Amino acid sequence: MTPAPPGPPSAVSVVGIGADGWDGLPEPSRTALREAEVLLGGARQLDLLPPECGGERVTWPSPLRPAVPRLLAAHAGRRIAVLASGDPMFYGIGRALAEEAAAPRVLPHPSSVSYAAARLGWPLEDVEVLTLVGRPAARLARALHDGRRLLVLSADATTPGEVAALLRERGFGPSRMRVLEQLGGDRERTTAEATADDWGREEAPGDPLNIVAVECRRAPDALRLGAVPGLPDQAYEHDGQLTKRHIRAATLGALAPAPGELLWDIGGGSGSIAIEWMRTHPSCRAVTVERDPVRAARITRNAERLGVPGLVVIGKEAPAALAELPVPDAVFVGGGLTAPGLLDACWDALPVGGRLVANTVTLESEALLAEAHRSHGGELVRLAVAHAVPVGGFTGWRQAMPVTQWSAVKTVNPLPGAVT
Structure with a gap:
């Protein structure tokens, strides 16, 4: 038997409703609910509707988001009204419906x-x-x-x-x-x-x-955490494997995070680069690869304490772990540069327009970055920081180990002779 062709797409209305229930709805919202053949919503929302809304009442299951396409398909061809709290397009079900249904009609209510x-x-x-x-x-x-x-x-x-x-x-x-x-x-x-x-x-x-x-009021003795990269080193739990504050700020400046972008942080250490990438905007995402299980657990704790619990920590070794990851917008390599094929794998994973930044303090890794600079262009810089410290009864400078940094943007037209 030949299966019946699918019915026409659902006519979906998304109706915002508040704590004032039916009485608080304007007439267009009431009309959409009266005419609906299917009423989808939470139990609390459905209980706010009077008997004159005679459509079949379907309570959202939990979890809700995965059920949306299934429920829309189950009622294809019928007039559907979906109840939402307040404004459906503000942290509401409207977003999921807009992704699944063809141009749903949205009737908002004042949000909470x-x-x-x-x-x-x-x-x-x-x-x-x-x-x-x-x-x-x-x-x-x-x-x-x-x-x-x-x-x-x-x-x-x-x-x-x-x-x-x-x-x-x-x-x-x-x-x-x-x-x-x-x-x-x-x-x-x-x-x-x-x-x-x-x-x-x-x-x-x-x-x-x-x-x-x-x-918000900060306690006088609480550590001050600013809104830009370069948090105090004391903000992190670490074992010494930490990109220090001034180098971290310069590194994030080279990575140039933008809303919605994804970073790969290779050799996460304490997770500081990935954490501060995500702190720049709520939609920024990051994956950090750290093979040491103790450090991986420490990264997770740092991310939670600093407000970005969505940081994904991969406890595997690069470059093998990279094949499983989604395409990045930017890559930072803070450790493991001498691992065979790592730098090439990171570069190959980037789309055109993607950025790669790598830091090192060793001569062996510096040679690799110099070669990458010859092949792919970009900028090769040495960053040096010195701190004032007591010297007897006086004050002098203590030089931290200089950091060599290579940063580059992947372009459509690479340098002559470059391997892409």
Whole structure:
């Protein structure tokens, strides 16, 4: 038997709904829900709809994201309305549906972030918004800077306590916190302001539908972590295998991270290059390859403490491990340069426009970088840093080992005679 041809694509409407439920919806949103043959949403959202919305009600399974294409396919050819909290295109299901469905119709509702900013009197353009829905609380650490205002989307009622604990652990205990619950609904409530240090550790959690407002205040004795590469060396747990602060800042400058880009960090050591690459923008990604299991575990701890728990650590040896990795936008080689074929493998993996930066302090590796410079061009520099130290009753300079750095961009037209 010849299988029936697939039906026409679904007509998908994505309807934002708030804590005020049906009463808070404009007429176009109500019409889309009334006319839908299938209503997809969370149980809490579906319970907000009146009986006049007679479509088949389907509750999202968990995990949600992998189920989206399957559910759309199962109801192909039917009018589908998907319920979303607030604005579907702001940390909502709208993104997944836009990737899976052909031009879904989106009917937004004010987001909890808009309500929170209105209640607090905070201009949204001056606020950083983070979500901890399905994400580790450690992500918050990247955004902690004295004087910054944060709005944190909570996973549930326990999130405010997790936020307070993280603020205390990261030296931001004096930060002011408020929790705004059920925004826009009849049960809306805002807690009294308190510092993270004073946050009630014994109090029962509040409403699971909440957002946490934080005004960051750094404790006077806490280590200052800036927003640009070159964090203090004391920010890292390490065994001496650490790209030092001034060299690290110069290296990140040569790597030139941009939003959404992927870095390979080969010979991760303490993970400082990959961590600071990811701290430049929330969408920056990195994979670090470190064969030593003790160092690999240390990299993971450093990444979590510094707010980038998404750093992927590969505990294997390069260049063999590189074949398994996605195509990078940039590669940093901080160790293992003398491993046969490593530098060539890194260069070959780069697309046109990709960058490669390699650092070394040994003559043997320096010879390899000089040869790479002859073959592929780029820039070959020597970086030297000296620190003032006591010399008896006086002060003198102590020179750190100079670092030779090669950086290059892969181009369409390589140098004459170069091997690509």
